[in-house]
Amino acid sequence: MARDIHGGGLAPSAVREMAKRSNEPFLWALFSAGGVVAAFLIPVLLFLHGLAFPLKWLQPPTYQRELALVSHPLGRLVLFILCFLSLFHWAHRFRYTLYDGLQIKHLNEVIFFLCYGGAVVGTALAGYMLWRIP
Amino acid sequence: MESEVSETPIYTPYHPRWYRARVSTYWWSRRWAYLKFILRELSSIFVAYFVVLTLLQIRALTQGPDAYARFQERLKAPVLVALNALAFFFVLFHAVTWFNLAPKAMNLRMRGKRVPDLLIVLPNYVAWLAISTVVAWLLLR
Numbered sequence: 001m002a003r004d005i006h007g008g009g010l011a012p013s014a015v016r017e018m019a020k021r022s023n024e025p026f027l028w029a030l031f032s033a034g035g036v037v038a039a040f041l042i043p044v045l046l047f048l049h050g051l052a053f054p055l056k057w058l059q060p061p062t063y064q065r066e067l068a069l070v071s072h073p074l075g076r077l078v079l080f081i082l083c084f085l086s087l088f089h090w091a092h093r094f095r096y097t098l099y100d101g102l103q104i105k106h107l108n109e110v111i112f113f114l115c116y117g118g119a120v121v122g123t124a125l126a127g128y129m130l131w132r133i134p
Numbered sequence: 135m136e137s138e139v140s141e142t143p144i145y146t147p148y149h150p151r152w153y154r155a156r157v158s159t160y161w162w163s164r165r166w167a168y169l170k171f172i173l174r175e176l177s178s179i180f181v182a183y184f185v186v187l188t189l190l191q192i193r194a195l196t197q198g199p200d201a202y203a204r205f206q207e208r209l210k211a212p213v214l215v216a217l218n219a220l221a222f223f224f225v226l227f228h229a230v231t232w233f234n235l236a237p238k239a240m241n242l243r244m245r246g247k248r249v250p251d252l253l254i255v256l257p258n259y260v261a262w263l264a265i266s267t268v269v270a271w272l273l274l275r
Contacts, residue, residue, distance in 0.1 A: 039229035051218055083189070
């Protein structure tokens with residue numbers, strides 16, 4: 001969903017390179033799913049935890065309540081999916097921000113591995129951390 | 135008879151080349167539409183920032199009530215409040231641009247006709263409101 005610009009206006013060599021890379025649609029699907037999940041969940045979570053609770057606009061939940069929500073199997077699952085897909089959303093979009101936005105075209109491979117590698121490591125870390133919550 | 139051909143061949147300077155105008159690094163600063171594009175792209179950084187913040191919060195929760203209280207106290211620092219406000223603006227921008235682009239990416243058809251954009255955009259906003267309400271209710275009740 002919502003990816004009308006990326007991939008357009010590339011140099012012929014870059015197009016050939018992308019055609020070779022058959023995992024591009026798969027990465028795009030992860031990006032797209034991440035965009036949906038991030039759009040639905042992050043604004044409300046960031047507003048409450050990052051602004052409303054620290055600024056005392058609203059009463060934050062107690063430690064027990066927050067722990068109960070996060071450690072509930074459904075809570076863990078939602079948080080894992082949110083972290084996993086959001087990170088791959090970031091990886092894909094940030095990779096193209098560097099490519100199209102900042103015109104960094106000579107470090108393709110390095111950026112590719114740093115972005116998706118970062119997403120893989122972050123996803124594994126999220127899984128581990130959500131697993132070991134008491 | 136001596137050959138006039140030299141050892142190293144001389145190439146003509148007229149070999150074909152692509153003409154490609156050099157694009158400035160700051161090309162996106164010239165027009166509002168371009169700036170909007172780059173702001174939308176930069177929103178991904180704040181999506182990743184949110185994941186980091188969430189993982190830190192989960193770590194504090196795992197460590198116990200004291201560690202969690204310290205984490206909550208740290209979030210009151212003006213620098214972090216300002217950062218979170220900026221991040222909130224960007225994720226909001228991401229959500230709005232994402233929902234508004236949905237009909238352009240989906241191109242649904244019914245009885246041979248394109249489904250009007252509003253019919254795709256509106257349910258997205260309704261779902262966004264519903265999900266946000268449920269999350270807020272879970273955290274505030």
